[in-house]
Amino acid sequence: MRAILILLLTFSISLYSREVVVNVKKEVILHSVPRIGLNVSGRVPKMWHSWVLINCYNNNPGMEGIIHRFMVEVSKGGSDWFEEVKWAKYPNFRKELPDGYWNGCRYVVMYGNSYGRKGIIKSYKYVGNKKSKDSFKAVFKVKEHGKPFKNGDRILLIKDYMPCICGWTLELGKGVERKDVEIYPDNTDCAPVNGGKQCIKIVLKKDGVAALRQWIAIEPQSKKSKRRFWKRFDPEKEYVLSAWLKGSKGCKGILSLSKWKDIKEGKWNEDTTLMVNLEEKWKKYEIKWRGDPFPSRKGFRSIYVGIKGKGWIKIDNVVLYEADEKPFQIRKEIIDELKRMKPGCLRFWGATWDEGFENFLAHPLERQCKRHREFIRNYSLPNLSQSLKLCKEVGAVPWLIIGPSFTPEEWDSLLEFLNGPKESKYGRLRALLGHPSPWTDEFEKIYLELGNETWNWMFSPWVLQPPEVCAEFGNKIFKRVKSSKYYSRKIKLIINGWAVSGRWNGKVDNLCDYHDMIDITSYIGVKEIMNKNLEEKEIFKRILSFPYRKIRVRIEELKRVIEKNGKGTEIAIYESGPSYPLPGPGKPFDERVEYFMKSVAASIATLDSYLIAMENGVKTINFFSFNVGPNWATHTIENHKLKPYIIFTLFSFFNNNIAGKNLVKCEILNNHFYEVKIERGKKSKYFKKYKIPAVACYPLEDKNTYSIILINRSIDEKVE
Known part of the structure; x- marks a missing residue:
């Protein structure tokens, strides 16, 4: 036996050290440790941070309905x-x-x-x-x-x-009132290329200006600003704003990137404004520029597209994108970061809520917006084909969330697209999209999850409560899937578990007969950690001890339930990592929470939780989420480039150097324990005491060569 790597992860701030003795055994706990996966968020720039996953900076570029x-x-x-x-x-x-x-x-x-x-x-x-x-x-x-x-x-x-005007606002020039303008969706005459189901028509009854506007979360800010995570125009990049227009002869079409409310003052940014003589046939127009056209001006940047003069204009397919790549492609910068990490799995959200199969498959310019409760979801997420192609390029297994909004027939269509021959209806469409052979030939597995947190009332109306409903709903769908002629054993079906409810997990797994996996979360909880009366040292102690105190208990409980049911169900972790308070417009993020949850301690604790899960046989683990900004994120932006947080760097090291080895048993002969006290409630005077082993050891074997990961959960002493 020989050790070639000893990785010591510690957050100790003490000079005092303690020696530990580890007895490494030959018994394998888990063959081939899995690579850590990621949830993929794909929103375009929004209120509290920006993330340009697809090369398109604006929402609803196809001017589609709902x-x-x-x-x-x-x-x-x-x-x-x-x-x-x-x-x-x-x-x-x-x-x-x-x-x-x-x-x-x-x-x-x-x-x-x-x-x-x-x-x-x-x-x-x-x-x-x-x-x-x-x-x-x-x-x-x-x-x-x-x-x-x-x-x-x-x-x-x-x-x-x-028919609906979604994601765009009507703005009027000086002297023009709302009664002077008619605006409505037109589904009889769309752009000749990827026109979708509608365009927008504006009729201006008097001489003046009327335009559609969409603000873009791009603004120069200081490093201390709460908008510091927003995307900025890169001075080294060229940008394109394009649109398809047609309208009355004698009128001018306006295509512009200007400061918000510039239209009210009757002025436009000359370098990023195009005024053209309209024609009564569709024509594509575009304007290019480099960097930020007005870097010294504060305020939101806005896209304007409209008409000047008495007459009408039709507008379709308005896109702001980077010129060095094709619009709507996954950006090269994103692909490079994923290749560097080598995620084991990518979990996609494109069909989670309010979605249907045809819309999930549609070209981004033809994809309809979705109404979710009182909100309109019009941001860009990768469609089905884009998601699968990204997984192929970075070597990850696809995990598709398919919401309860899919009909049984749409599940049939999905299976045909994934595994049907190229002669079938959706096999032919798959071939036209660049992949003639079935996607099941490309991957060792494809995960299909029935909804996201179907126990969670926050995601109403897509809630399948109580657990009996969730299980039977899953039976109806999954039985149909496994009876399909396009079903493959490579397709793994996932039913939602609930990390904090053993009753839910036990009933769902027992009553559902056709699932392959049940999934839970393993977040480092923020509520008990962020007590404002605690000293910094105590907070870090709670973070480092959380995996042993909480996550270990939940996973071991679920494992016992699964083994008792005897169905051989596999456990997966669909989301994990440091958790954060839900953001809002008034408070997009908490600086204090950011300090602790983006720390080395939180990164070490997250990896500790993953290794605890692997000790219990969990082979699929996803971090939440691959994103830019505060809160649940892997990166920030520095000098117009993605800069990873420490947690992403740690995952990259793990996936490239540790994954694939066998996890083996060990025994720490002289481990030290320390005490953590946690309040029983927000205002409770009573505490629950936990004894936490100071050192965790995870030995890995590969062809009789050993690597050892030592994690120091204590901040009071070093480990030798």
């Missing part, structure tokens, strides 16, 4: 009607949907007595509750008679397309 999908839980019903009466966290959203909103839409019963029934909604009426602001009643009538709707049925409502 698809709307919603899940209703039936309280009572009959052969041609049903009601939903329940508590609602978002009652105002229901009030925003007028009577008749769902008239003519499709419905599919996804769970319950009338499972499999489908048809058309005849009428919809919202009825408020005068006695309670937190409840509502909605009454639906359908065109068909059939198996009665009953209490507990889950019905998927689908609006395939709604």
Whole structure:
């Protein structure tokens, strides 16, 4: 036996040292330690940070409308009607949907007595509750008679397309009032290339200026500013703003990147503004520039596209992108960072909520926006083909979240796209998108997860509570998947677990018969750590001890439940890492939390939690998330380039030097223990005491050559 690498991870701030003796055994706990994976976030610049994953800086570039999908839980019903009466966290959203909103839409019963029934909604009426602001009643009538709707049925409502101006705001020049302008979606005449389902038409009834505007979160700021994570124009890069336009002869089309509200003052930035004579046929226009065209000016940068003069204009496919790469490609900088880390898995969010298969597959310029409760989701996430191609390029296994908004037939289409021959409908489409052979030939596995945290009411209406509903919903979908002629054993089906609920995990795993894996989180909890009365030393002690105190207990509990059920279900970790308070416009992030959760201590604790999971047989672990900015992120921006936080650098080292070796047993003969006291509640005077082993040891073997990872969980002493 010989050791070629001893990796000591320590956050000790003491000069006192203690010697430990480790007895390494030959018994293998886990063959071929897995590479750490990542959740992939793909939003374009937004309110509290920016992340340009795809080479497109603006939202809804195709000027598309909305698809709307919603899940209703039936309280009572009959052969041609049903009601939903329940508590609602978002009652105002229901009030925003007028009577008749769902008239003519499709419905599919996804769970319950009338499972499999489908048809058309005849009428919809919202009825408020005068006695309670937190409840509502909605009454639906359908065109068909059939198996009665009953209490507990889950019905998927689908609006395939709604004309809408999404992500763009109408701005008027000096002297022009709103009554002087007509603006509406036009679905009869779109751009000739990737025109999608609609363009936007503006009719200006008097001489003046009217334009659509979208602000971009790009602004020069100091390093101490809360906007320091925002994207900035790189002085070494060339940028392109392009659009397809047509309109009245004699009028001018405007395409501009200017400061917000410049239109009100009647001025435009000359270097980034194009005014053209409109033609009555579609034509593509573009303007180029290098770096920030107005670096000394503060304020949001905005895209303007509109008309000058009395007449009309049609607008489609407005895109701001970097000139050195094609628009909508995954940016080379992103690919290079992923290749450097070599993630084992990439978990994609593109079909998590409110999505359908065709829209998930659509070209970015043809992809419809999605309505989620009272919000409109119009940011760019990789589509299905982009996600799979990225995994192929960086050597990662794809993990696709497929929400409860997919119909059973759409699951069939997804399987055909992944594993169908090129002669099939979606096999031909896959070939046209550049991949003739089945995607199952490309990867050793493809993970398909039914929804994200379907136990979490925050993601209503896509909640499958109680666990009996989650399990049976999974049975319906997964049985169909495994019965498909396009199913492959390489496709692994994942049902949602709940890290803090052993009851949920036990019931779901026991009642669901067709899943391969159950997943949980393993976050380093922020609530008990961020007590403002604690000294810095005590907070770091809590961070370093958290994996042993909490994560170890949860994973071991789930492992016992899985073994008791005897189904051979594999455990996966879908999200993990340091956790943060949920951000908001008033407080995008907490500087104090950033200090502790981006520290070396938090990085060491995260890796410790992963190795604890691997000791318990977990082979798939994903960090949340591959992103830029504060909170859940791997990188910041420095001098216009991505700069990794220490945690990403640690993962890169692990994946390149440790993964693939066998994890073996060991025994620490003279380990030291220290005490951590945690409050039993926010205002409690009582504490729970934990005895924490100061040293964790993880030996790894590869062809009789050993590497040893030593983690010092104590900040009071060094380890030799």
